[in-house]
Amino acid sequence: MCSAPQAARAAFGCPAVPLIDSTDTVWTVDGSTGAVRAQQYDSSEGWGALTVAGVTLSENTTQDPAHCGHRVAPGDVHFGEVPIGVLMVSRQVHVPTAGQPFARFLDVIRNPTSNLAHAQLVYSGQLSYGGSTLVVATPDGDNTAEAGEPWTVTDFDQAANGPTGFSTLHVWDGENVPKADGNDGIFSNNALTTNWTDGAATARVKYQQADVAIPPHGTVIYMHVEAAEFTGQTTPQAFAHSLASGPARLFGNMSSAELVEVRNWNTSDVDGDGRATATDNCPTTPNPKQADVDHDGIGNACDADIDGDGLTNGDETSHGTNPLKADTDGDGRRDGVDVCPRTAGKAPNGCPDTKPPPLKLGKRPKKTVALAKFLHGLKATAIVGEVARLDFELRAKAHGASLAPAAYNLTLAHRTLGFGKGKRSVVLKPSRSLVGSAQDFRVQLRVIATDHSGNRRIRNRVVHVH
Secondary structure (H helix, E strand, O other): OOOOHHHHHOOOOOEEEEEEEOOOOOOOOOOOOOOEEEEOHHHHHHEEEEEEOOOEEEHHHEEEEEEHHHEOOOOOOOOOOOOOOOOEEEEEOOOOOOOOOOOEEEEEEEEEEEOOOEEEEEEEEEEOOOOOOOEEEOOOOOOOOOOOOEEEEEOOOHHHOOOOOOOEEEOOOOOOOOOOOOEEEEOOOOOOOOOOOOOOEEEEEEEEEEEEEEOOOEEEEEEEEEEEEEEEOOHHHHHHHHOOOOOHHOOOOOOHHHHHHOOOOOOOOOOOOOOOHHHOOOOOOOOOOOOEEEOOOOHHHHHOOOOOOOOOOOHHHHHHOOOOOOOOOOOOOOOOOOOOOOOOOOOOOOOOOOOOOOOOOOOOOOEEEEEHHHHHHEEEEEEEEEEEEEEEEEEEEEEEOEEEEEOOOOEEEEEEEEEEEEEEEEEEEOOOHHHOOOOOOEEEEEEEEEEEOOOEEEEEEEEEEO
């Protein structure tokens, strides 16, 4: 009888991960090997088995669910690293959700040691079952897949029903890239030893790199592509060149570091803008001037948020803000946090502030004060509820040559406190010459709070001086 852990291991298996391309075709990625199946495509029997140093990549061997293929984006599946000898091997599968449909395989081989490592790499895939599959295009113009050729186009039903116009492209190297591999070809058995001929029940492609050198603490990547489309408006050769020539779209979602690590495609300047991939801030999108408004290391041409204000370029267009300016209205708040990004405002939310600041007077001054104390200096306190400038005025009414209890039209003292918030105090010392010989009179304490938007609130208190 198996123990519970043994039973769990026996039942282990990585679930398949479906990806949907721009034509709504489902590419089913095997959760263990990363091989892919696509509805109605020649590769429907499984494409892309990787063997490194004689060991076939399979996440099932680790019995660790974390190693299984997992979707990291709508069109991307990544696999955890599996140890093969001293090397760590993983795979990434990418199916773009827009544009020309294809499946891209990145086989990543990392050397964590301090020594140069060598390994044989074999990549093989099933074209289809049955003898109805024919090779309809190869780089040299014939219909035979030969050693050293980078791609093959097949038609899965042509032998039985004539040309269908539906072709499948298998690319294991980019065009015009010198390489020295052991053997490429199509075979009629899974052992990849018997050359395939028309009528054979099985057709498999074998791509081999006999000696892959991985530098100490370095990584190498081998990239392969699978695609299918109706070629009624073009030719199988033109279809092959549309991807095997290495257009920039083929390298979408790849970092500069990954592009530099690819061995079997020309990735020195993927987007053709004259900037080396290793130092290009938009490696797969032309950006010859390397413009980077927000200085985040991602060039404007490929930055989803060019100005770095927290809004995508598409959001900026829909909101009517400037995708090249982080603060469209210039009020000091970035568009991503500004509730009114097109209208300058000093309110905390970035909108115009029309509300006067909260203001009240403190306990001082009291409503009655002795003349001697008044002349020595009157302490005044105010509490303001938001950041504002405060003006304290001590005013009296001049009647002839003396102070009178009517309207307050004479300023005896004035103090201004800069922008601040909370409890704030000043000492207002009246001018003795203006007070003169007055003995019993009333003065008005006037406090004006003015916020950054110019809104004002006034509070008054009458003080009896005797």
